[in-house]
Amino acid sequence: MNRIIDLVDVSMTYGKQTVLNHVDLYINQNEFLTLLGPSGCGKTTTLRIIGGFEQPTTGDVLFNGTSILHTPPHKRPLNTIFQRYALFPHLDVAGNVAFGLKIKKKPREVINKKIADMLRLVNLEGYESRSTLSLSGGQQQRVAIARALANEPQVLLLDEPLGALDLQLRKEMQVELKNMQRELGITFVFVTHDQEEALTMSDTIAVMNEGRILQIGKPEDIYNEPKNAFVARFIGESNILEGIMREDFRVSFANAEFACIDKGFAQNEAVDIVVRPEDVRICAQNEGRVKGRVTQVIFKGVHYEMHVEAQGFLWKIHSTVQAPAGEEVGLDIAPDLIHVMKKENGKRNTESGIKGAEGSAS
Amino acid sequence: MKRLFAYPYILWMGIFIVVPLLLVVYYSVTATGPDGNTIFTFDHFRRFFAPITPGMDQPLRERIFVSVALRSIRLALQSTGICLLLGYPVAYIMTRKEYSEKSVLLFMLLVPMWMNFLLRTYAWLTILERNGLVNQLLSRMGLPMIDILYTDAAVLLGMVYNFLPFMILPIYTSLKKMDPRLIEAAQDLGAGGVSVFARVVFPLSLPGVISGITMVFMPGAATFIISNLLGGQQYFLLGNLVEMQFLNVGDWHFGSAIAVIMMLLMVASMVILSLFDKGENQGRSTII
Numbered sequence: 307m308n309r310i311i312d313l314v315d316v317s318m319t320y321g322k323q324t325v326l327n328h329v330d331l332y333i334n335q336n337e338f339l340t341l342l343g344p345s346g347c348g349k350t351t352t353l354r355i356i357g358g359f360e361q362p363t364t365g366d367v368l369f370n371g372t373s374i375l376h377t378p379p380h381k382r383p384l385n386t387i388f389q390r391y392a393l394f395p396h397l398d399v400a401g402n403v404a405f406g407l408k409i410k411k412k413p414r415e416v417i418n419k420k421i422a423d424m425l426r427l428v429n430l431e432g433y434e435s436r437s438t439l440s441l442s443g444g445q446q447q448r449v450a451i452a453r454a455l456a457n458e459p460q461v462l463l464l465d466e467p468l469g470a471l472d473l474q475l476r477k478e479m480q481v482e483l484k485n486m487q488r489e490l491g492i493t494f495v496f497v498t499h500d501q502e503e504a505l506t507m508s509d510t511i512a513v514m515n516e517g518r519i520l521q522i523g524k525p526e527d528i529y530n531e532p533k534n535a536f537v538a539r540f541i542g543e544s545n546i547l548e549g550i551m552r553e554d555f556r557v558s559f560a561n562a563e564f565a566c567i568d569k570g571f572a573q574n575e576a577v578d579i580v581v582r583p584e585d586v587r588i589c590a591q592n593e594g595r596v597k598g599r600v601t602q603v604i605f606k607g608v609h610y611e612m613h614v615e616a617q618g619f620l621w622k623i624h625s626t627v628q629a630p631a632g633e634e635v636g637l638d639i640a641p642d643l644i645h646v647m648k649k650e651n652g653k654r655n656t657e658s659g660i661k662g663a664e665g666s667a668s
Numbered sequence: 669m670k671r672l673f674a675y676p677y678i679l680w681m682g683i684f685i686v687v688p689l690l691l692v693v694y695y696s697v698t699a700t701g702p703d704g705n706t707i708f709t710f711d712h713f714r715r716f717f718a719p720i721t722p723g724m725d726q727p728l729r730e731r732i733f734v735s736v737a738l739r740s741i742r743l744a745l746q747s748t749g750i751c752l753l754l755g756y757p758v759a760y761i762m763t764r765k766e767y768s769e770k771s772v773l774l775f776m777l778l779v780p781m782w783m784n785f786l787l788r789t790y791a792w793l794t795i796l797e798r799n800g801l802v803n804q805l806l807s808r809m810g811l812p813m814i815d816i817l818y819t820d821a822a823v824l825l826g827m828v829y830n831f832l833p834f835m836i837l838p839i840y841t842s843l844k845k846m847d848p849r850l851i852e853a854a855q856d857l858g859a860g861g862v863s864v865f866a867r868v869v870f871p872l873s874l875p876g877v878i879s880g881i882t883m884v885f886m887p888g889a890a891t892f893i894i895s896n897l898l899g900g901q902q903y904f905l906l907g908n909l910v911e912m913q914f915l916n917v918g919d920w921h922f923g924s925a926i927a928v929i930m931m932l933l934m935v936a937s938m939v940i941l942s943l944f945d946k947g948e949n950q951g952r953s954t955i956i
Contacts, residue, residue: 359852379855380863392853396871405867406857457857 308335309371310461310493311356316365318351318517325351326362327517333461333495334510338487340496342504343514344540349497350389352514353463356495357386384461385454390470391446393438399425399449400434406457424452427486444475451486461493468503480506501541505529513537534647538580545586545621549579549646557646560617562595564639568646578647583611583624585643594636600629695924712925733909737929740906743820743895744888747827748835751884752877754828755835759876760869762836763843774840777833789826789897796822796898818900826894831887835880842876843869878941886934906930 311333318326326348333339341349354360355367358379367375374382385406393402400421407417425431428448433441438449447467454462464483468476484507487494498504504511505525512522513536521533532538535546549559554569559579571577591597598616605611610628614621616637629635701707719729762773780788795801796817803813816822846869854868870877892907899905904912906926913923 357852357856359855378860379852380858380860386853386856388849388853388856390849392847392849394850394853394868394872396868396874405854405859409858409863409867453857 309333310335310337310369311495312366312368312371313352313355314366314368316352316355316362316367318348318355318360319363324517326355329365329517329519331512331519331522333493336491336493338484338494338496338507338509340498340504340508340511341514342498342501342511342540344499347514348517349499349514350465353386353465353495353497356461357384357463358382383459384463385457385459386463386465387450387454387467389465389467391450391467393446393449393453395437395439397438398434399430399436399438399441402438402449403452403456405453410457420456424456427455428452443470443472444479447471447479451483455486455490455492459492461495462487464494464496466497466499468498468500476503483507505541511541513540515540532580532645532647535578535580538578538645538647543583543622543624545579545581545583545619547579547581547619549577551575551577551646555641557644560596560619562617564595564644565641566644566646567642568644571646571648576649578649580645580647581639581643583622584609585639586621586623587638587640588612588614588623588625588627588629589636589638591634591636594638596637598635598637600631600633600635603628603631692924692927695920696928697925699921712922713929715922716925716929733926736904736909737906737933739820739904740889741933743824743827743905744885747824747831747888748881748885750824750828751832751835752881755832755880756839756873756877759836759839759843759873762840777836781833785830786893786897788830789894792822792826792829792898793817796825817898818903820899822898823895823903823905826898827888827891830894831884834883834887838879838883839873839876842873846872874944878944882938882941885937889933889937890930 309332313331316329343349403421404417513520521537538544547559551571557566596616598614602613609624612623699709716733719731854864892911895905910926913919
């Protein structure tokens with residue numbers, strides 16, 4: 307695959323504060339890449355560096371192999387959809403969509419055709435002469451998309467574009483954006499803090515925290531094989547426990563020994579254990595490896611969420627079968643569903659109990 | 669309950685604005701008839717537009733009041749234009765500055781306004797007079813002296829000096845309100861510096877420009893103190909004409925008629941300006 311954008315060892319500091327810490331990232335042609343992370347992780351800064359609105363302190367940005375570090379934003383062959391859209395309030399919908407084309411001094415017929423095409427693409431036919439101020443959030447969003455795509459960019463940068471929409475609309479737009487990207491064959495670089503959004507739309511997710519890319523890969527890989535406890539906590543919900551690697555394929559946590567499929571750790575190395583809530587099996591107490599008691603049952607529609615207190619840890623468990631609150635149960639986990647991770651930066655993970663079971667859905 | 673608090677102001681406006689206005693209109697269309705009765709007439713307006721013999725030694729008849737009005741309008745337009753050309757860049761630069769620098773600039777802009785208006789204008793007298801500051805400097809440098817006091821240029825200078833802050837502040841406010849992301853969006857869509865300004869920054873600052881123009885043009889067209897001090901006793905603008913009719917000549921009827929003409933002029937200019945504002949920025953206040 308062709309690399310269209312390369313970030314080479316990009317760092318960014320504001321005074322003493324490091325926003326980006328030696329970021330290396332490449333983006334393939336026609337890829338839907340999502341930069342995912344909590345606020346302040348550097349994802350928006352990364353996007354702004356690609357867009358040309360910020361200059362990195364060190365490092366280089368390549369576009370099709372050529373440095374664009376000193377190319378001003380208006381000469382870069384990419385377009386941005388800004389947070390809160392940044393539509394021009396003094397222009398109507400058509401004026402906004404035509405903005406880039408008028409600057410390029412395209413003939414009037416071409417512009418008019420493009421306006422019509424773009425508004426059809428985003429389902430806003432007949433809105434040409436409407437004021438952007440009279441539009442709803444979702445419609446403004448669509449105008450912003452039409453305005454950016456009218457310039458036929460090779461890369462579209464999207465800075466949390468769905469953040470201001472309500473849940474229903476957000477879900478619709480996620481699918482629409484993904485379809486648009488597939489149909490138009492444009493590379494999308496998408497910034498969000500919403501893990502579900504990232505999983506839904508992306509070909510590739512780069513999880514960022516504190517100015518670094520922690521893990522990059524396909525959504526499935528990131529969900530199933532998180533590299534460390536942060537990624538696990540951020541993507542999907544998880545139970546994160548402290549464990550000790552006894553030997554290859556044997557790990558102990560929650561006062562029990564489990565078979566696992568990980569190896570290559572030192573003997574008795576302290577590790578983080580990540581178990582997804584849907585991967586814990588509830589069984590009869592004498593059958594389980596860990597014994598516990600159900601403290602709470604929440605009906606979530608597709609499944610029940612149960613909180614089980616076992617060995618001083620509050621487990622979060624998703625199952626379609628309910629075990630009533632107060633019941634004594636056993637827990638078991640299959641070897642390939644136990645994710646063993648090295649401790650982050652030698653930092654001890656002191657979180658336990660309900661904090662450890664905290665999901666990223668919040 | 670809330671409405672109650674508005675009553676004192678409404679009362680104030682009624683007594684000191686509406687009633688005097690009606691009186692002015694009343695005086696402008698009435699005259700004292702031969703038998704001492706008050707009669708209704710448009711003679712004062714007719715007189716304003718009629719050619720008259722200005723002086724004993726000048727046999728030429730000219731429309732002297734109309735030419736005074738035209739001069740007033742010309743000077744007001746000129747000062748508005750100069751204020752806009754000088755003020756816009758200042759306002760623009762101010763929005764781009766860091767907070768501390770911005771405060772210093774704003775402060776410098778406002779300090780002269782703390783001084784009395786008359787005093788400020790008098791100060792120009794000593795700067796511009798024949799042996800004033802400017803000419804002393806020029807002669808020290810061996811340059812020819814200039815004599816601009818009591819000319820159009822001096823009046824214009826005084827007007828620009830006094831009204832400039834009223835141009836800068838509304839423009840500054842409207843520029844400051846602008847979302848900086850709009851500039852980035854324009855750049856993103858391919859607009860270079862000039863294009864960004866012409867297509868986004870300037871159109872979005874139009875409400876400020878228009879209130880700036882209003883706030884400079886109106887007092888500019890009505891001024892009589894600046895023209896009196898820097899233009900001299902013989903220098904007449906519409907404002908001076910009104911002042912003279914009321915204070916020196918004592919012809920309240922004619923003075924009122926001139927005042928009404930001035931008001932109509934203002935209303936007309938406001939209407940013209942509001943046409944520019946319309947549609948450009950729905951829902952955006954033009955008030956600073």
